[in-house]
Amino acid sequence: MAQSRNDGTTPGEQDYAELRSLLLAPEQTRLEQLREQVEHIDLNAQNLSRVLPDAIALRGEGDHQLTHVLTPHVSEALGTSVRRQPHLIVDAIAPIMMPAIRQAIANALRSMVQSLNQTIEHSLSIQSLKWRVEALRTGKPFAEIVLLHTLRYRVEQVFLIHSQTGLLLAHAAGDSVAVQDQTLVSGMLSAIRSFVQDSFGAAPDQVLNTLQVGELTVWIEQGPAAILAAVIRGTPPENLRLHLQDILTRIHADRSEALARFTGDAATFASVTPLLEECLRAQFESRRRGIALMTWALMVVALLFTAWWGLSSYQERQRWQTYLSHLAAEPGLVVTNAESEGRRYRLTGLRDPLAADPAALLQDSGMDASRVESKWQAYYALDPTFILKRAGFVLSPPQTVQLSLEGSRLTAGGTAPADWIRHSRTVARALPGLDGYDDRRLVSCSLDVLRQQLIETSILFEQGRSNLASPDQLQDVRRIAELLRQLDDMARLAGAAVSVSIVGQTDIVGGPSLNRRLSESRARAVLDAIHPASFQALTFQARGMTPETELQRATPAVAHPQHRRASLDVTIQAVP
Amino acid sequence: MIEKKICMLGAFAVGKTSLVRRFVSSCFSEQYHTTIGVTVDKRSTTIDGTPLTMVLWDLYGEDEFQKLRASYLRGSSGYLLVLDGMRRATLDIALHIQERATDTLGPVPFVVLINKHDRRAEWDITEQDLAQLTQRGWSFVMSSAKTGQGVEDAFATLARAMLAPAHSSPTAGNTHGS
Numbered sequence A: 001m002a003q004s005r006n007d008g009t010t011p012g013e014q015d016y017a018e019l020r021s022l023l024l025a026p027e028q029t030r031l032e033q034l035r036e037q038v039e040h041i042d043l044n045a046q047n048l049s050r051v052l053p054d055a056i057a058l059r060g061e062g063d064h065q066l067t068h069v070l071t072p073h074v075s076e077a078l079g080t081s082v083r084r085q086p087h088l089i090v091d092a093i094a095p096i097m098m099p100a101i102r103q104a105i106a107n108a109l110r111s112m113v114q115s116l117n118q119t120i121e122h123s124l125s126i127q128s129l130k131w132r133v134e135a136l137r138t139g140k141p142f143a144e145i146v147l148l149h150t151l152r153y154r155v156e157q158v159f160l161i162h163s164q165t166g167l168l169l170a171h172a173a174g175d176s177v178a179v180q181d182q183t184l185v186s187g188m189l190s191a192i193r194s195f196v197q198d199s200f201g202a203a204p205d206q207v208l209n210t211l212q213v214g215e216l217t218v219w220i221e222q223g224p225a226a227i228l229a230a231v232i233r234g235t236p237p238e239n240l241r242l243h244l245q246d247i248l249t250r251i252h253a254d255r256s257e258a259l260a261r262f263t264g265d266a267a268t269f270a271s272v273t274p275l276l277e278e279c280l281r282a283q284f285e286s287r288r289r290g291i292a293l294m295t296w297a298l299m300v301v302a303l304l305f306t307a308w309w310g311l312s313s314y315q316e317r318q319r320w321q322t323y324l325s326h327l328a329a330e331p332g333l334v335v336t337n338a339e340s341e342g343r344r345y346r347l348t349g350l351r352d353p354l355a356a357d358p359a360a361l362l363q364d365s366g367m368d369a370s371r372v373e374s375k376w377q378a379y380y381a382l383d384p385t386f387i388l389k390r391a392g393f394v395l396s397p398p399q400t401v402q403l404s405l406e407g408s409r410l411t412a413g414g415t416a417p418a419d420w421i422r423h424s425r426t427v428a429r430a431l432p433g434l435d436g437y438d439d440r441r442l443v444s445c446s447l448d449v450l451r452q453q454l455i456e457t458s459i460l461f462e463q464g465r466s467n468l469a470s471p472d473q474l475q476d477v478r479r480i481a482e483l484l485r486q487l488d489d490m491a492r493l494a495g496a497a498v499s500v501s502i503v504g505q506t507d508i509v510g511g512p513s514l515n516r517r518l519s520e521s522r523a524r525a526v527l528d529a530i531h532p533a534s535f536q537a538l539t540f541q542a543r544g545m546t547p548e549t550e551l552q553r554a555t556p557a558v559a560h561p562q563h564r565r566a567s568l569d570v571t572i573q574a575v576p
Numbered sequence B: 001m002i003e004k005k006i007c008m009l010g011a012f013a014v015g016k017t018s019l020v021r022r023f024v025s026s027c028f029s030e031q032y033h034t035t036i037g038v039t040v041d042k043r044s045t046t047i048d049g050t051p052l053t054m055v056l057w058d059l060y061g062e063d064e065f066q067k068l069r070a071s072y073l074r075g076s077s078g079y080l081l082v083l084d085g086m087r088r089a090t091l092d093i094a095l096h097i098q099e100r101a102t103d104t105l106g107p108v109p110f111v112v113l114i115n116k117h118d119r120r121a122e123w124d125i126t127e128q129d130l131a132q133l134t135q136r137g138w139s140f141v142m143s144s145a146k147t148g149q150g151v152e153d154a155f156a157t158l159a160r161a162m163l164a165p166a167h168s169s170p171t172a173g174n175t176h177g178s
């Protein structure tokens, strides 16, 4: 051993190595080959692809290391992919997402529509007045009535019921809610559900999920093993249903095993009560201010209306009184009855046809004519103004006549045609309210006027002639005849004696005797032309007038054509 | 507190409602108001120290128009099968109902009540029929909703069977005759 130590390799060691190679040579070669193989193992993709899925599966089973390692890379790869080719992702997830989105939108819309409906429904504030009345009627405090009515909804009780047995699992009720026997309620609820489904043969998935009893609604949500029934007062929003569904799902998730094994011991579900209590929601109208505002507005409107109405009916009444007093003051109108009923007015009375028109007075008064019903009967008013007015109306005298009333005697003055005077005498006697008619002044006045006119009239002649041939002369004759006819009429009416003398005249040319004859024959020519016999009340006389006696003295010796004429002189005697 | 659903089954007018009234509120009426659908009632008792609430589903009685519906039956932990001693036909109906109930519920305990025992003299069901029932291994109780006879007994028997740890045998416990 010491020898071999000196050589570095002892003969013993060499032997050992030899022995080893002798004994193990084939294995050694094999080992060498294997090592070669292992060291040069070809880790190419092909080999790897064969083992990778198994490798990952193996590793994944063992622990979460693989997930941890891969997560950031996968996330990043996903991010990159989404950025580069978003449509791929969209295509992939659209079928999953769309129904969910649709449902979410539908729910949102539904609850929106519902809240809109509620807003519209309750925004009328007449309701708050009604509540006051109700509070008075029932003797309850107003606040309580408001609470009851403004309660939009309130989940009063929630039952968690075992579907199979209909037994109560858990129950929650709000404060001051009258609770019935919950066991019976849940049993009956299940029974009713079965009854409805059996009786109406609905499909298994179509179950009774709403009950409505007056103010109360029962919403029933169905889960795989349990149902959740919520007793709600008022109008619940649709999203409450989602909330109930959510709670029921959570209960199922948390207590799935207990639900499956339920044998009637509800104590095991005591822990879900807090979840049920989450369902006990309530919502009140948050619109008290709005209501008050509306009420005020309505009240103000009502007040204004009442005030306006009162004022207008007061004014109307005033107008009515004024109208009546105007009617009373108006001659020829007599109101026999005036009454009003609400805002309708009735009037009966007498009216002289000559009186003012009551309709015009009504219009002047400012009254609404459609509210006034008037009945006027005709009558003759006998007060002086009316008698006079009526006389004027009936007699319709010419402008030259003045009518006046002295006591109850009608007096006519001025001048008027005889026809009219005669006519008036008969008519005036028939006028009501008149005691007599006096037209003597009218007649005498008329006689004087006629006399004056006749005196101022003359007919001119040609020199030395006494015949009436020229148109001027004939026209004068006609005029004179007309005046005389009136005079004759008038004289007869007045019973007066009237004498008319026709005086012929000449100028200074010619001798006096000739002129005398000429003047006489001129007077006679006129007398002949007027047919004196036709005037019964007149007496005629024709005479000539010599120029020496009157005219020559008045005028110098100049032959004036106007002196060759005939004129009339009228004398009226004894006017009665 | 354990609650159990129990159905009242049997032909019409055998006295299901009357039995429930007797059991729950200890009263009886000669008047007959047929049950439409279901009436649910309950009574809490203590059975061998275990508090138990029996939720009683009083179903309408079966006749030729209305067959028993499985939906009411479902979830029952046991049932009372009521016969009218005065009408033998109710026995056949009961046999038929029991089959249906077993189909729906499986082997749950039940107790047969032969009702109107207060009018035993007018019974139509014979000793022979009763022997046959015993032969089937059914437990039955002679009952009268009018006098209350057998009522407490029947419910207690059923309750005990329902509370028993394993009630896998198709008939409830032992035959329980009078």
Ligand SMILES: Nc1nc2c(ncn2[C@@H]2O[C@H](COP(=O)(O)OP(=O)(O)OP(=O)(O)O)[C@@H](O)[C@H]2O)c(=O)[nH]1
Residues within 6 Å of the ligand: B011, B012, B013, B014, B015, B016, B017, B018, B019, B029, B030, B031, B032, B033, B034, B035, B036, B059, B060, B061, B062, B115, B116, B117, B118, B119, B143, B144, B145, B146, B147
């Ligand atoms: N004498 C006597 N009459 C009974 C008894 N039980 C029930 N009745 C009478 O039998 C009739 C029917 O009773 P119900 O209890 O209504 O019968 P039901 O089985 O509920 O009938 P349906 O609901 O129609 O299926 C009633 O008039 C009862 O008064 C009893 O034990 N003795």
Ligand SMILES: [Mg+2]
Residues within 6 Å of the ligand: B016, B017, B018, B033, B034, B035, B058, B059, B060, B061
């Ligand atoms: Mg009944």
